[in-house]
Amino acid sequence: MTFLCVNDKIFSMKFDFDSEYFNIEHTLDCGQVFRFKKHEKGYLVYSADKVAYAYTEDNKTIVESEDINYFYNYFDLNNDYKKIVEKAISYNIPLLTRSAEKCKGLRILRQNKEEMIFSFIISQNNNIPRIKGIIEKICLALGEEKESAFGNYFAFPSSQKIANCNPSFFRSIGAGYRDDYLVETAKKIQDCDIKKLETLNDVELKKQLTSYKGIGAKVADCILLFAFNKTSSFPVDTWIEKVYVEDFNGFEKDRNKICEYFVNLFGEFSGYIQQYLFYGKRLNL
DNA sequence: TACCAGGACGTGC
């Protein structure tokens, strides 16, 4: 671990990790996270009110931040992805094997829970570049401005801040009909300690999340996977429907049944494998 | 111009 002093005020530290199982580009580009941008040798990654600079050099992925403990956990670096990749390949499904081999450095992030709830409400029936733009505008308008060694940036706003907005604000920045969903859900989240959700089991948590306006089964599964690290969830979107038909010869139409099919097949590895399939399909592997 | 994007909701049956 290294300490870097940028000026009198701002300190940052860094760590590195074997890049074979920590590919920063695949990890960021696979659709699980929306707040990052290219910067010098790599990427700036924003989460809640924090920022990190991540890049790869000499077979090491290096992360610099004022809070490296947060980002060590954020990138799920205590987890053994060699085992996960081997498990994925063992199924002998061509698309899955190709994707797992190419993307073995893709890691499932442990993101901020409130940020994921609002981000994936915005994601419904939307495309990734647009989702990123809407979230960026929300941070710019409502988030607290922060300083860092990599320049100033804006934090993701609190639920209180979102709850106090008029829905017309969210419409004005391009969120469309999701404006009410954001405000209504923010009102519920601010009244309930988010930590209470951590005590629930998978089924109870999904039930609680889907009771919020704008959160259905698929969005709940994304929140379960990307924020609560519930790896037995398998979000089914339009891309996964395509995978189901083209690569698994599926015949079911109901997304809940498609989800059930995959979870029965992949169990505790569902979430990881879903990302290999989703990203592999998008990359046309 | 029509269709698509990490879908969810309300209505009608």
Place this chain on the structure above:
DNA sequence: GCACGTCATGGT
């Protein structure tokens, strides 16, 4: 319970 129309908006 299930099927279907509708909901903004920018990209292709």
